[in-house]
Amino acid sequence: MKAEIVTIGSELLLGQIVDTNASYLAAELAALGIDMHFKTTVGDNWFRVQHALSQALNRADVVLTSGGLGPTMDDLTREAAASVFGRPLLLDQTALEDLEEFFRRRGRVMTENNRKQAHLPKGSIVIRNNWGTAPGFILEDGPRTLACLPGVPTELKGMFHAAVAPYLVKKRGEGSVIVSRTLHFSGIGESALEDAVKDILAEQTNPTVAPYASAGHVKLRITAKAENQAVCEALIQPMEDRLVSRLEPYFLGVNGATLEGAVGDLLQKRQATVAVAESCTGGLIGHRLTNTPGSSAYFSCGFITYSNEAKKRYLGVPGSTLQEHGAVSEATARSMANGVRKAAGTTWGLAVTGIAGPAGGSAAKPVGTVHLCAAGPDGACHEEHFFRGERLQIKERSAQAALDLLRRSLQKNVEEHRV
């Protein structure tokens, strides 16, 4: 069974709101194992809504719409659906009573334009709305099915779950379920990752494997299709093991795993603690580490030492180091990491110093030059990076690289510990 989604509303075309209904419906359809090839958004215009509905109905077995069922003049979905199916709009008594009841219970008077919401295309399967006023409806015509839901997210979700999902499952008859699992990685680029598993990507059938990247964080999504959840999981597991065994050093975890979370887990495994010394990242590393609930177990404190004065006073960076090598240098990064570890009395110290720009760069040290250091029980590890982009991206990439340096240092440490 193939489905399409048509979301209706000029505010969507003006970018005034993000189309969360479309992503909700898309995810629900995927979970039901229903394929989706196109998603269309159209404004509150009678002809264009008609055009979008006909087009979708010609490509798909089932079309779901959101929006345009309200009482106002620019709510046109009922009219457009009726005309595409060549049916008249008729007053539905149950729908009208539900509306009257809705207003009665709120002690409000039902204005005339609300009656409009109870006029549905002839032959509609009415979807009652227990969350608001506009009823939804399902229209069938031979192989074509159209299900129209209101645009208010709580109403759309409630009505999809209560009426549309069961209807679709019944219509599809026995069929397949889709289950996805996402594997998260860091410290490797999207293309290097794809390179490492390209034979698997080439031979994939069921489950399928697809790579994604977002801000220094790459993912592989495994998707299995089978008659039930258990069989899907059984198809996914060996593929996950196979991918992880190849990419172990970069693997953060599954379904929503984060770099800061992986670092936290490693710290707790070692009963270790960390303190951070941030210059160019200005607190972003501390912010990310403390986004993980329970981080107080291993994160004790951080110093945002923006000025040289602060680097000296709180981290004990020698004035001579700053003078000879400059604030953005390996020597300063090492001194900051060891200094914060000593000052805070933690197992690990993580330091970043760099030039986020736009000013402050030089030929020798261009904007984007960043020095990282992770100091631990077995010594300190330094990295120099040259990041491109604007100030905020350089800060974000620096924080990402610093957390990954700590992750790798901890991992190495954990493995040495295992031996």
Place this chain on the structure above:
Amino acid sequence: MKAEIVTIGSELLLGQIVDTNASYLAAELAALGIDMHFKTTVGDNWFRVQHALSQALNRADVVLTSGGLGPTMDDLTREAAASVFGRPLLLDQTALEDLEEFFRRRGRVMTENNRKQAHLPKGSIVIRNNWGTAPGFILEDGPRTLACLPGVPTELKGMFHAAVAPYLVKKRGEGSVIVSRTLHFSGIGESALEDAVKDILAEQTNPTVAPYASAGHVKLRITAKAENQAVCEALIQPMEDRLVSRLEPYFLGVNGATLEGAVGDLLQKRQATVAVAESCTGGLIGHRLTNTPGSSAYFSCGFITYSNEAKKRYLGVPGSTLQEHGAVSEATARSMANGVRKAAGTTWGLAVTGIAGPAGGSAAKPVGTVHLCAAGPDGACHEEHFFRGERLQIKERSAQAALDLLRRSLQKNVEEHRV
């Protein structure tokens, strides 16, 4: 000029990510006064991407796409665009050099599949990518124009702003010019702001005024339509003055003004400096303050004092205060703010302590309880807040409220100074 947007990526059809690129592009096109009738989303499938592109190009003058420009096998936008325009893909030297430079700067090896990103349809206007790897391109064929951008939001936004927007403005040529100016506010809710100017919103014609809200930050966008830039500006200015005079205490500035930027300006006006003491925000306030270029002029340092031990040691919070009132209390917030001001020797000290959750709440102090204090030359100002939401939202709302408390304290201070 009529435009359409085609967003490309199976993850969009599976509902795994919300399509924020589409809403961003839609809002930008609206601001340029370019009409949009349809928005389509299609998966990473060669035939369907082609179908969606041809269809959009038959309905619109300009089609913008996002996604499918990466190095992996399922990135197909270049190929589909080339075939729709009947052009070959050619290696673009500049694009290749940019790519090689990108990897060189990072000390990484460019894998073979990355070269693919430098192969663009013959006759493309190349859009350089200063934020990542994949170049974009613009293709023209008689009246039809196609502009393809990567799916990574920072790259898409940067490239749209730098290359596509100017191109579209030029293409639209003479005829009405549209100029928008956005006024930024904080410390007031969207509905309260709308209420304060609802008469203006009701009578607006040219320029138009539209309110927008996003995460504790509300905006009014003034859009004027006229024969040239100068006339537009002349229409906008009196409206800006009128709106600002009503909302002065909340006004941050125009076009991309930020709360942290407004705070920075006020600090520089006073030749004042600030240091932060962060508990539940974990460094987010320092991160935001240092997102403003040149912030080193007024931001000296910050302490992320997550543990009580750190609050005592670095901020001099008395153990008795922590014992009697708890770490999340007015007394502790005041002590942290005065303490960090003293320790860092700055004009101002800004402190936050609270419960971000999900654990750590109690009947007396539920999750979301946050105490803020801004200590300055004329004393300290305290606020208690109860924020709803998840851990990250509570951190973000706390940082927003803390920065706004400092802004209002500084403003008051500046005005007293004027008198």
